[in-house]
Amino acid sequence: MICRQCGTEIADKAIVCYRCGAATAEPARRPAPAASGGRWRLGLVMAAIMLAIIGVAVVALPRMPEGWPRVAGYAAVVLVTFGVVVTLARLRFRR
Numbered sequence: 001m002i003c004r005q006c007g008t009e010i011a012d013k014a015i016v017c018y019r020c021g022a023a024t025a026e027p028a029r030r031p032a033p034a035a036s037g038g039r040w041r042l043g044l045v046m047a048a049i050m051l052a053i054i055g056v057a058v059v060a061l062p063r064m065p066e067g068w069p070r071v072a073g074y075a076a077v078v079l080v081t082f083g084v085v086v087t088l089a090r091l092r093f094r095r
């Protein structure tokens with residue numbers, strides 16, 4: 001085949017032109033446009049975890065005695081929720 005860039009005759013199976021280095025064909029694997037399916041799943045996982053935390057909090061917190069144990073319980077819920085969000089955000093922005 002003929003190189004599109006410089007017109008040199010190159011092997012049909014060549015991936016790049018040996019002379020100018022131009023790619024002979026479109027890249028077979030283009031970067032996926034921001035995998036919307038993955039984001040969907042991540043959002044669902046995040047929602048499920050937060051719902052689970054809130055569910056546990058709704059069930060457990062009213063049974064705690066008034067005062068510090070209950071405050072500690074709310075603080076733990078907030079911290080765990082924050083931790084889940086931060087962790088998922090890190091997973092999302094890796095790569």
Ligand SMILES: [Zn+2]
Pocket residue numbers: 003004005006007008017018019020021022
């Ligand atoms: Zn070339």
